[in-house]
Amino acid sequence: MQKQVASHKSRTSVQRILDFKRKAAFRIIEILKQVQNDWMRCFRKACRDAETSMTERAGYRV
Numbered sequence: 001m002q003k004q005v006a007s008h009k010s011r012t013s014v015q016r017i018l019d020f021k022r023k024a025a026f027r028i029i030e031i032l033k034q035v036q037n038d039w040m041r042c043f044r045k046a047c048r049d050a051e052t053s054m055t056e057r058a059g060y061r062v
Helices: 002-061
Strands: none
Touching: none
C-alpha cells in the first residue's frame, strides 16, 4: 500500500514539474512574441524613415 502512495506522490511531483515547465514555456513564448513585435515595429519605422529620406532626396534632385 505504501508503494502505491509513494508512486502516486512521485507522479504528482512529476506532473507539477511538467506544469511548471509548460507555464514557463508559455511565458517565454509570450516574451518572445512581445520582443518580436517590438523589433518588427522598429524595423517598419526604420523602413519608413529610409523610404521618406530617399523620396525627399529624389524630390530635391528633380
